[in-house]
Amino acid sequence: MLGALADHSRRAIVACLAERPRAVGELADELPISRPAVSQHLKVLKDVGLVSDRAAGTRRIYRLNPAGVAALRDQLDAFWNRALAGYQAAVEQPAGEQGTEGDL
Amino acid sequence: MLGALADHSRRAIVACLAERPRAVGELADELPISRPAVSQHLKVLKDVGLVSDRAAGTRRIYRLNPAGVAALRDQLDAFWNRALAGYQAAVEQPAGEQGTEGDL
DNA sequence: CGCATCGGTATGACAATACTTACCGTTCGT
DNA sequence: ACGAACGGTAAGTATTGTCATACCGATGCG
Numbered sequence: 001m002l003g004a005l006a007d008h009s010r011r012a013i014v015a016c017l018a019e020r021p022r023a024v025g026e027l028a029d030e031l032p033i034s035r036p037a038v039s040q041h042l043k044v045l046k047d048v049g050l051v052s053d054r055a056a057g058t059r060r061i062y063r064l065n066p067a068g069v070a071a072l073r074d075q076l077d078a079f080w081n082r083a084l085a086g087y088q089a090a091v092e093q094p095a096g097e098q099g100t101e102g103d104l
Numbered sequence: 105m106l107g108a109l110a111d112h113s114r115r116a117i118v119a120c121l122a123e124r125p126r127a128v129g130e131l132a133d134e135l136p137i138s139r140p141a142v143s144q145h146l147k148v149l150k151d152v153g154l155v156s157d158r159a160a161g162t163r164r165i166y167r168l169n170p171a172g173v174a175a176l177r178d179q180l181d182a183f184w185n186r187a188l189a190g191y192q193a194a195v196e197q198p199a200g201e202q203g204t205e206g207d208l
Numbered sequence: 209c210g211c212a213t214c215g216g217t218a219t220g221a222c223a224a225t226a227c228t229t230a231c232c233g234t235t236c237g238t
Numbered sequence: 239a240c241g242a243a244c245g246g247t248a249a250g251t252a253t254t255g256t257c258a259t260a261c262c263g264a265t266g267c268g
Contacts, residue, residue, distance in 0.1 A: 006110025007256080018187035024215060037257055039216055058214045058265045064187050073184050080177050083122040083168050111226075128245060141227055143246055162235045162244045 001072055004048045009033055010041050014064065017051060021063035105176055108152045113137055114145050118168065121155060125167035 005011055009031060016022060016030055024042065028035040042062055045051040049068035054061045109115055113135060120126060120134055128146065132139040146166055149155040153172035158165045 002106075002115070003110050003112075006107050008107075009256080011106070014187070015183075018183075018189075025213095033256090034258060035215075036217080036259085040256080043216085055265095060215060066188060069184055069187055073180065076177065076180055079119075079122070080173055083118075083173050084170060113226080129243095137226085138228060139245075140229085140247080144226080147246085164245060 001048045001050075001075065004044055004050060005072075007041070009037065010045060013038065013041050013045065014050065017062060017064045021054075021061050023056075023059040023061055025059070027062070105152045105154075105179065108148055108154060109176075111145070113141065114149060117142065117145050117149065118154065121166060121168050125158075125165050127160075127163045127165055129163070131166070 005014065012031055013027055016027055022030075024035060024038055027042075028038045031038065042051065042053070046053060046062075049065055049071065051062050051068070052065045054063070109118065116135055117131055120131055126134075128139060128142055131146075132142045135142065146155065146157070150157060150166075153169055153175065155166050155172070156169045158167070
């Protein structure tokens with residue numbers, strides 16, 4: 001899921017969608033890539049649940065999926081939590097395991 | 105910075121480092137990749153400030169950098185904030201711009 | 209009912225990146 | 239001081255992924 005935000009164009013699409021829902025053509029008009037590329041990125045983003053699409057006539061309106069965004073944020077938060085917990089466990093060692101620890 | 109976490113091996117390294125600080129050989133032993141690959145990933149992670157290294161004799165102990173982790177989390181949080189703000193602005197429209205909006 | 213527009217898909221090329229093997233410098237132990 | 243081990247770097251290869259052009263289906267309008 002995090003990998004979906006790795007690509008630069010994909011982040012641009014998400015940023016564009018964060019401001020307001022957009023159609024595929026609108027996104028392609030704002031971005032320096034073609035419509036098919038936008039479609040593929042949209043497919044990836046929809047596959048991971050970050051965006052959702054809505055049919056409006058011949059247009060397809062894409063918008064951010066708050067649930068997916070929240071899920072990603074929660075996942076990241078859990079990750080940070082674990083990371084900081086491990087860091088705390090490391091610095092909470094009064095009797096250092098290796099005496100080579102100088103300082104930080 | 106987010107791109108640093110795009111790679112699968114890099115996320116695995118970060119996950120491994122989240123549990124406890126590790127040497128390069130330790131990481132390579134846990135991961136299905138060779139030591140040089142780990143070194144290169146570690147270089148990337150250190151370059152973006154996500155990890156920091158400490159010399160312990162001939163070994164090099166790597167651990168997560170809480171500052172970098174916090175910075176990344178803050179950046180992501182700002183991003184989510186903007187995204188949800190835009191979403192709220194969209195749903196806060198009592199007089200729909202397009203009458204085509206049925207429901208969610 | 210025919211035409212136009214919009215989206216998605218398939219295919220191919222190009223680029224970027226990750227991985228491996230080989231080599232070198234550095235540091236510890238004997 | 240020599241040998242061993244650990245880690246970083248360099249170059250080459252392979253894989254992955256992104257982008258563009260071309261084609262097709264669907265929807266709306268005249």
